[in-house]
Amino acid sequence: MIEQSYLYGLVGGLIIGAAGAVYLLGNGRIMGASGVIGGLVDGSGLGEWRDRLLFIAGLVAAPWLALSALGLSAETNITSNPAVIVAAGLLVGFGSRLANGCTSGHGVCGISRLSLRGIAATGFYLFAGGVSVLLFKHILGVI
Numbered sequence: 001m002i003e004q005s006y007l008y009g010l011v012g013g014l015i016i017g018a019a020g021a022v023y024l025l026g027n028g029r030i031m032g033a034s035g036v037i038g039g040l041v042d043g044s045g046l047g048e049w050r051d052r053l054l055f056i057a058g059l060v061a062a063p064w065l066a067l068s069a070l071g072l073s074a075e076t077n078i079t080s081n082p083a084v085i086v087a088a089g090l091l092v093g094f095g096s097r098l099a100n101g102c103t104s105g106h107g108v109c110g111i112s113r114l115s116l117r118g119i120a121a122t123g124f125y126l127f128a129g130g131v132s133v134l135l136f137k138h139i140l141g142v143i
Contacts, residue, residue: 020109034101079142095125106122
């Protein structure tokens, strides 16, 4: 029997994949959160600022709405150290801009399109995540 938390991950993955397909079919663009946000920050996407803000609002509102509808609460294991949270956010932001995409762009949409760049970037993301957990949790003990 599969533990219930794995089923939530499976359903969430299916929803993200479906959202990526709908976004590609509806807008003709890859659904990459870092590209959407980055276009607002660097000014390259100001022509579509409404679409981009609605996308970001959906990223924030959808989990809250789903949890509220199901009567659940979000349980996380996030650290209480604000310096670690800020450093992690900056590193993720820098890394996704350096890679010209994030896990939603490369991992979900890139792999599904059999993009070699997306497959390679996702492999590096997974590797970097493993090294980060090893370093920051098991060696330094900060998370």
